[in-house]
Amino acid sequence: MDRDSQIMLKPDREVGIIGYGAYVPRYRLPAAEVSRIWTDGQGGTPIREKSVPGPDEDVVTMSIEAARNALGRSQGVDPALIRAVWVGSESHPYAVKPTSTIVAEAIGATPYTQAADWEFACKAGTEAFQAAIGFVGSGMAPYALAIGMDTAQARPGDDLEYTAGAGGAAFLLGPAEDALTVIEGSCSYVTDTPDFWRRAYRHYPSHGGRFTGQPAYFKHSTAAAQSLMTALGRQPSDYTYAIFHQPNVKFPQTEAKQLGFTPAQIAPGLLANDIGNTYAGSSLVGLTAVLDVAAPGDRVLLVSYGSGAGSDAISFRVTEALLERRDLASKTRDYVGRRVEIDYATYVRYTKKLRLN
Amino acid sequence: MRDVAIIGVGQTEVGEHWDVSLRHLALGALQAAMTDAGVAQTDALYVGNMLAGELTGQEHLGALVADFAGLRGVEAFKVEAACGSGAAALRLGYVAVAGGLANIVVVVGVEKMTDTLGPDTTSALAMAADADYEAAQGISFVALNALLMRRYMHEHGYAHHDFAPFAVNAHRNGSHNPYAMFQFPVSADRFAQAPMICDPINLLDSSPICDGAAAVVLAPAEAARAFSAAPVRITASAVGTDTLAIHDRRDPLVLDGAVLSTQRAYEQASVGPQEIDLFELHDAFSIMAALSLEAAGFAERGQGLRVALDGEIELGGRVPITTMGGLKARGHPVGATGVYQIVEVVQQLRGLAGSNQIPNARVGMAQNIGGSGATVITHILERME
Numbered sequence: 102m103d104r105d106s107q108i109m110l111k112p113d114r115e116v117g118i119i120g121y122g123a124y125v126p127r128y129r130l131p132a133a134e135v136s137r138i139w140t141d142g143q144g145g146t147p148i149r150e151k152s153v154p155g156p157d158e159d160v161v162t163m164s165i166e167a168a169r170n171a172l173g174r175s176q177g178v179d180p181a182l183i184r185a186v187w188v189g190s191e192s193h194p195y196a197v198k199p200t201s202t203i204v205a206e207a208i209g210a211t212p213y214t215q216a217a218d219w220e221f222a223c224k225a226g227t228e229a230f231q232a233a234i235g236f237v238g239s240g241m242a243p244y245a246l247a248i249g250m251d252t253a254q255a256r257p258g259d260d261l262e263y264t265a266g267a268g269g270a271a272f273l274l275g276p277a278e279d280a281l282t283v284i285e286g287s288c289s290y291v292t293d294t295p296d297f298w299r300r301a302y303r304h305y306p307s308h309g310g311r312f313t314g315q316p317a318y319f320k321h322s323t324a325a326a327q328s329l330m331t332a333l334g335r336q337p338s339d340y341t342y343a344i345f346h347q348p349n350v351k352f353p354q355t356e357a358k359q360l361g362f363t364p365a366q367i368a369p370g371l372l373a374n375d376i377g378n379t380y381a382g383s384s385l386v387g388l389t390a391v392l393d394v395a396a397p398g399d400r401v402l403l404v405s406y407g408s409g410a411g412s413d414a415i416s417f418r419v420t421e422a423l424l425e426r427r428d429l430a431s432k433t434r435d436y437v438g439r440r441v442e443i444d445y446a447t448y449v450r451y452t453k454k455l456r457l458n
Numbered sequence: 459m460r461d462v463a464i465i466g467v468g469q470t471e472v473g474e475h476w477d478v479s480l481r482h483l484a485l486g487a488l489q490a491a492m493t494d495a496g497v498a499q500t501d502a503l504y505v506g507n508m509l510a511g512e513l514t515g516q517e518h519l520g521a522l523v524a525d526f527a528g529l530r531g532v533e534a535f536k537v538e539a540a541c542g543s544g545a546a547a548l549r550l551g552y553v554a555v556a557g558g559l560a561n562i563v564v565v566v567g568v569e570k571m572t573d574t575l576g577p578d579t580t581s582a583l584a585m586a587a588d589a590d591y592e593a594a595q596g597i598s599f600v601a602l603n604a605l606l607m608r609r610y611m612h613e614h615g616y617a618h619h620d621f622a623p624f625a626v627n628a629h630r631n632g633s634h635n636p637y638a639m640f641q642f643p644v645s646a647d648r649f650a651q652a653p654m655i656c657d658p659i660n661l662l663d664s665s666p667i668c669d670g671a672a673a674v675v676l677a678p679a680e681a682a683r684a685f686s687a688a689p690v691r692i693t694a695s696a697v698g699t700d701t702l703a704i705h706d707r708r709d710p711l712v713l714d715g716a717v718l719s720t721q722r723a724y725e726q727a728s729v730g731p732q733e734i735d736l737f738e739l740h741d742a743f744s745i746m747a748a749l750s751l752e753a754a755g756f757a758e759r760g761q762g763l764r765v766a767l768d769g770e771i772e773l774g775g776r777v778p779i780t781t782m783g784g785l786k787a788r789g790h791p792v793g794a795t796g797v798y799q800i801v802e803v804v805q806q807l808r809g810l811a812g813s814n815q816i817p818n819a820r821v822g823m824a825q826n827i828g829g830s831g832a833t834v835i836t837h838i839l840e841r842m843e
Contacts, residue, residue, distance in 0.1 A: 143653070143654070168762070270769055309574070309575065310575065310576055311474065311572075312474075312476060315474075315476075316476045316477065
């Protein structure tokens with residue numbers, strides 16, 4: 102086995118997505134509002150607006166919404182057969198106590214299931230996704246549920262406040278025979294690169310400014326994507342769609358161009374301008390948007406990025422079953438288009454940035 | 459006193475060297491300079507650096523760089539004079555060779571500023587100002603320069619856009635320097651629209667935070683031809699000082715330290731401003747370029763900006779400045795800057811400045827400023843015929 106093939110992750114038994122579901126809260130904070138408060142309206146903004154969770158929403162409630170959408174598209178999979186419920190996020194409501202147990206309980210997957218929370222900045226969701234591929238691909242479990250969901254935190258006034266959004270997606274993984282899309286292989290590329298972090302007991306993350314670009318996002322995204330395409334013997338033109346982690350609009354556009362993807366290939370999955378950076382949900386909610394429009398036979402490349410740092414690249418092939426089942430739950434663009442604009446003060450209230458005691 | 463010559467120069471690209479350590483930056487420049495000079499050993503190594511202790515957690519750079527350069531055992535230490543550290547190290551090397559205490563001396567300036575977060579770097583740079591009477595009041599280094607610029611505009615009746623020629627000229631020259639951080643031109647319009655940093659200083663009034671290293675090798679002038687086909691004589695090496703705090707100065711819009719430093723340099727070299735073919739000045743902020751031109755005798759008080767507006771600072775002008783991009787476009791890795799300036803003057807005097815070449819450049823001056831003008835180190839270099 103040559104090295105290119107060795108670095109690719111691929112289970113013995115073929116695995117695919119049985120059901121998928123997105124969730125994005127309805128509230129939108131225009132970037133111009135952040136700019137109005139903090140820079141007197143001067144300077145550009147990295148996106149148009151970002152999604153904001155309502156006062157009664159968190160990663161648990163949002164994960165349940167997405168999981169129900171995923172189950173809806175699975176056409177009758179018994180939740181009791183789901184042997185793992187894994188939630189990747191950097192905004193788990195509890196520091197100690199799983200998000201995933203609550204989600205598992207709500208969808209009827211308890212008690213004979215694994216439940217665990219994943220943490221790897223913005224790629225916690227694709228970490229859970231790949232682990233779920235292994236869980237099913239090894240034959241240990243008939244089904245596993247992987248979720249990437251965030252209500253992203255940003256220090257008021259920080260550059261990240263323009264983009265830190267809320268949303269994500271859930272994926273039920275199972276045998277390829279019943280799948281909407283088949284997973285062709287994946288590749289993880291990880292180094293210890295501290296471009297963005299949040300220490301214990303801190304409310305907001307810190308970041309390395311310009312260091313988050315070239316040596317962090319671009320290096321890891323490129324390496325994961327290139328390695329996977331090499332291992333599969335593919336090139337950008339073999340894919341109908343590509344989705345990259347989208348901390349803003351410019352980064353995924355630049356990354357796509359550098360790799361040789363066209364704007365048309367990334368447009369359907371590029372949601373950052375409308376909902377911001379949904380962190381662990383960012384690339385995954387892009388994937389659900391693509392699955393909402395993809396056709397049988399299409400190939401899709403997903404490339405996540407998580408600070409700290411690493412990228413997961415996953416290659417998919419769409420099957421006929423997608424056409425039959427994708428209308429069984431709300432579409433991603435339905436959530437994106439369902440918007441209620443709020444001002445900065447309302448955003449401060451909804452995200453509990455005012456300390457009341 | 460012996461005449462001293464520069465027999466080799468070396469530099470690394472200025473930029474954000476996230477994957478290169480402080481010692482390897484220094485090593486790259488040092489090796490390039492020693493290769494250029496054709497020397498494998500040296501009597502002493504002086505390292506100009508301001509912030510390694512604060513930003514890298516590493517002091518004791520003399521022995522460190524000597525060790526990693528394969529020069530273990532040689533006399534070596536670090537010289538610090540805020541943003542003037544690079545020229546201060548050269549000054550020490552000059553003294554050693556001129557005084558007959560050493561024959562071959564390597565001087566390297568190195569700075570690594572991009573491995574820390576912006577606020578930490580800003581705090582560290584504020585150490586160049588008076589800690590008790592300036593920094594403790596919360597004033598950053600850019601804020602001090604903003605006060606000077608505002609005062610200059612007020613007293614002399616200039617508008618902000620009048621400062622544009624400094625950035626336009628620096629970027630035009632930097633765009634032809636492969637070692638420059640910013641190798642692209644900017645227009646006066648772009649200058650006017652640049653984001654505000656600290657009113658009235660905007661982004662294009664300011665030199666960038668960056669990493670870099672530059673080095674030169676010194677030898678007695680009488681022996682220089684044995685090493686280099688185009689040695690350059692140091693005809694002046696002069697230091698002038700002033701108060702650290704701007705508010706203690708006789709006149710905040712006159713850099714008395716620069717006046718002293720330049721006058722001493724002119725006297726040593728027996729030249730005046732009219733003999734200077736190019737002037738690498740310390741344009742950390744555009745206001746500093748204007749004040750430096752005045753202090754060095756190229757313009758009367760309040761007329762430094764006029765020199766720029768009249769195009770006299772351009773490559774073909776009366777006093778070409780920032781000929782390889784200056785601090786603005788080549789970049790300002792603070793403790794390395796003074797050595798970069800020397801390397802660039804040597805390039806000009808050797809006739810190796812490419813499309814930025816000043817025709818028949820014979821005498822060049824470099825001036826490195828520590829703080830807002832408290833330490834000013836001037837070197838005048840002359841082509842050896």
